[in-house]
Amino acid sequence: MTDITNTPAVTNEAQLGDYFALMKPRVMQLVVFTVLVGMLAAPTSVHPVVGFAAILFVAIGAGASGALNMWWDADIDAVMRRTSKRPIPAGKVEPGEALALGVALSGLSVMMLGLAANLLAAAMLAFTIFFYAVIYSMWLKRATPQNIVIGGAAGAFPPVIGWIIATGSFSVEAWLMFTLIFMWTPPHFWALALFMRSDYDDAEVPMLTVTHGRPSTRRHILAYTVLLAILAVGTGFSAIGGYIYLSVAVILNVFFLMGAYRIWQRDEVMAEVDNYLAERKFFRLSLYYLFLHFGAILLEATLRPWGLGGW
Amino acid sequence: MGIRAEHEIHGRRKGRNIGVGLMLGGFVLLVMVLTFVKITDTDFTRAPGTANPAPSAEATD
CATH class of the missing domain: 1.20.120 (Four Helix Bundle (Hemerythrin (Met), subunit A))
Incomplete structure (x- = not known):
């Protein structure tokens, strides 16, 4: 007789922490910090609730792009020692789940940032997600040694977004x-x-x-x-x-x-x-x-x- | 061998469901507070795209 716990799909079932790990929490920390600095360095003040919500949505957007990156790079993550324990190569999360999470959270974060702050900040966040997930992960990373140079722009946009949240302009x-x-x-x-x-x-x-x-x-x-x-x-x-x-x-x-x-x-x-x-x-x-x-x-x-x- | 009503997997799924539920609840609360702040901060007497009116003479006296 088959016991329910013998099926791999059940024993490897993802926990909430595995989905969170897909969002690259350490990168999110850096994003939160630099958005905050960009926002507070701007000459215009932001209502604390609006500021908190805006930073949260930028962090979710950054996490979404991290999930899309992990979905696309699952094959090379499995080969590299540094990344082999990530949720997809470790078999905890299905690639399709990471894709769905990334797409859904990207849409949610951009829409909510537009409502909480302004449309320019939302457009900038959408561009940043596109830049990291498509331009860096899909086009540059495996094609050119300049991958890090150009791809680095994705990580550099958050303080600009923070500034735009406060001022509405560049x-x-x-x-x-x-x-x-x-x-x-x-x-x-x-x-x-x-x-x-x-x-x-x-x-x-x-x-x-x-x-x-x-x-x-x-x-x-x-x-x-x-x-x-x-x-x-x-x-x-x-x-x-x-x-x-x-x-x-x-x-x-x-x-x-x-x-x-x-x-x-x-x-x-x-x-x-x-x-x-x-x-x-x-x-x-x-x-x-x-x-x-x-x-x-x-x-x-x-x-x-x-x-x-x-x- | 019958399937037990409460398996270990149910406990784990319960934890995940509670986590998702709390996040959704937090999101609803955030949208509510954000809406309140936006409404109370917006001057609805002014036409969209126009500048803030200068303080009136009475207000400056």
């Missing part, structure tokens, strides 16, 4: 925040690709390390970090900057440049000796780098009403 400051994330993404992921040695090779994803080699990747990291440092410090002189931001930016960028220079000086033999220590340190610093830059912008905006933030 501005130079919003695009400075966009460029900060856009320029930060390539060195961040290339450092990861350097020490996650075989992952991208196994999955045949054309990362720069695979197509142009590791010495070229090291040169690219240094070049992008120099450009990023100029931009990050330059942002300090704009309307969203101030003494606090400028101090944070100068200190962080000195350390970031030193890290990139160290990576550029090394070769694979040196890196293997200490198990990619410099690359790992640079990657860890890059996480703090973005958080602290946006934290400083937030602090400037929060202190401004008391005459302390900004110039």
